[in-house]
Amino acid sequence: MEKAVLITIGDEILSGNTIDTNSNFIASELKNIGIKVSQIFTISDEIETIKNTLAIAFELGDLIITTGGLGPTRDDKTKKALAEFFDDEIALDEVTFNHLKVYMERRGRQDILERNKEQAFVPTKSVVFQNHYGTAPCMMMEQNGKLCYSLPGVPYEVKPLIKDQIVPYLQEKFNLNYIHSRIVSVVGIPESILADTIENWELALPENIALSYLPVGTRVKLRLTASGDNEDLLKQQTEEEIQKLLPFIKDHVIATSEDKIENILAEMLTDRKLTISTAESCTGGGLAKMITSVSGSSRYFLGGVVAYATEKKVKILNVSQETIDQYTVVSEEVAQEMAEGVQKLFDSHISLSTTGVAGPGKGEDGKEVGTVFYTIRINDQEVTSKLYMPHLERVDFMDFVSQKIIQDVVSLLVNS
Amino acid sequence: MEKAVLITIGDEILSGNTIDTNSNFIASELKNIGIKVSQIFTISDEIETIKNTLAIAFELGDLIITTGGLGPTRDDKTKKALAEFFDDEIALDEVTFNHLKVYMERRGRQDILERNKEQAFVPTKSVVFQNHYGTAPCMMMEQNGKLCYSLPGVPYEVKPLIKDQIVPYLQEKFNLNYIHSRIVSVVGIPESILADTIENWELALPENIALSYLPVGTRVKLRLTASGDNEDLLKQQTEEEIQKLLPFIKDHVIATSEDKIENILAEMLTDRKLTISTAESCTGGGLAKMITSVSGSSRYFLGGVVAYATEKKVKILNVSQETIDQYTVVSEEVAQEMAEGVQKLFDSHISLSTTGVAGPGKGEDGKEVGTVFYTIRINDQEVTSKLYMPHLERVDFMDFVSQKIIQDVVSLLVNS
Known part of the structure; x- marks a missing residue:
């Protein structure tokens, strides 16, 4: 059990409608138990394509995991392809049907539709791993010592199936590197x-x-x-x-240990018992979200203000109207006053602020899209910087700026 | 020119370290000009694997786009694989080298390293599309009327190359469905x-x-x-x-038209000239970020408060300490007072609030992880709801809750 191949089934990914986050999660979980993903195939929901890809996958790897194509609707054909590929029949599995009934009852639905019952039909040779967060079961097939799991495509159903059931199963069954x-x-x-x-x-x-x-x-x-x-x-x-x-x-x-910059920040702030707050304009809450995405962030993140409208910067963050009139709202001076204001409001050791134009379209004061000023205040010391990133799309811009600011805070703390 | 095949090259995606967002962007842009992505291959940065995948891709599609594997470092082997596959040599391209020199000079680096100069070496049969946001050029090869583009892997370099250069080129050259x-x-x-x-x-x-x-x-x-x-x-x-x-x-x-829920909200609020503000606890800025991710959101989003620490809910949002003592901070009553408080602070028509436990780990008051109360206030009417989503990971929880709240606002506005 060394090499895994992932197969992502679904036109919604090929059409650019949905980003495939399952593969990322699965690859990362498998890596922890020493299994390397050697290829990922993203294919459409067609029986022949699925069968052909399974054949290639069985040549490339010892473990195949498919996601998607198991919903109750007409455009899902994975189960049929599985049965054909493994030369098997699909039949009602009583255990799965009972699980499904209990699942539906708990959610207040007494009558099970025919279409739901279809979910309890699985290839007869398969071992079923019950899905506690959705109606499509996970099926495992074995062939020449190689394993193939088929999972639904919904990320919050995939995660517990992988983490709580499949990974422990693999760990027990194989002696992994x-x-x-x-x-x-x-x-x-x-x-x-x-x-x-x-x-x-x-x-x-x-x-x-x-x-x-x-x-x-x-x-x-x-x-x-x-x-x-x-x-x-x-x-x-x-x-x-x-x-x-x-x-x-x-x-x-x-x-040298933590990976994500927000986790590096978390470690530093927790170690040094420092608190932080944010005053955001063009990052629109993205900076606060990045900081609070870390579990345990309530120990150091006190809160923040998203002051989108200019007059709210004055009212809530105590930015002076004169400063805005003199330097415009997208300026070093306003960034500084925002950081000062939010530091006082939340009484935090560190405060961060952003003011800029995320675009597309010019800001009210004619400043060019992609410009942002940000201030980092640590106690009574402050550093204000400017970034100009006109080529980034709106959300990428918000994320890039948030990343950069947190990185700068980390650098400042390292060298202080 | 009907079917495209995407090849994502890079161990950082197979290892679960990075999510592949390029494929999503490219698929969506190609869809707009009538080109359908039929498969996506995610493979490792090995010459034989790249060559084998190119061969399969040329059988499946008329247009092949590879991303990744063109950086200046030792682990990038795409260019070599391209040259071998197309039976070509790699040579210095003067135009690309000049472009690179100007690019580096503009960024204040006078001396070009040998390693950077390597970037200007391309297969002699290739047509180069210059990269204005990075050092690796985009190369186009043609074979039997089929096209193969090789792009770097950095998303903010990929986007302008696709949007400003490749899509217009394809539009002009082919008469597309x-x-x-x-x-x-x-x-x-x-x-x-x-x-x-x-x-x-x-x-x-x-x-x-x-x-x-x-x-x-x-x-x-x-x-x-x-x-x-x-x-x-x-x-x-x-x-x-x-x-x-x-x-x-x-x-x-x-x-029936807009796709993303935040865009649907944008349309409604703009049409009806309504403003909105947010008071967040467990969503940590994610709700504000989702709203402000829409271009033009400054027309209706006035701002928000992330009141993470309990005492800040009292100080900034005017939540009463008695309510917190009586009902705990994760309660219907606190959600209501947060929404009222932020509506007043920002003087908005609509206000949204969240209080809950994103987990992992229990909240300070013992409330179970995955619980959230949220209030939607429209003028002086309010609706408070509860969600319980214990199976979601932290950021998924924040996103799910934010999505659900915006969806509820839209439903309320539709039926009002």
């Missing part, structure tokens, strides 16, 4: 210069450790992935390699 | 009952119109996709089919 990953986060050095700087270290890495460069905004994440049969040894080995790396780029490293 | 899509948004009726209700209508749809069911939270989106050579005719035809559909499910339809 370990994979251990570490992320080193580097800022203030372009990818190409970074690569030159650490070239000798990279070339000397042991064979069982792979290195990847993952640029995120203005940060480059170096990922070391080690594989082997002894987990403790892998941890020790990657730690040693990171210690060898640090002297080359010491001033640029902001974290 | 039109595809027209319409989304009908339905709420308050489960997918299976909906399918039964509209079965006769669905079976009578013309052959050139396909129907898909896309469940999003508690909303089901029905997508009609029509294809043909006359765009006006397609628009007329789908409109007619929607008019035939409406009598079956009239009370449940919240929109």
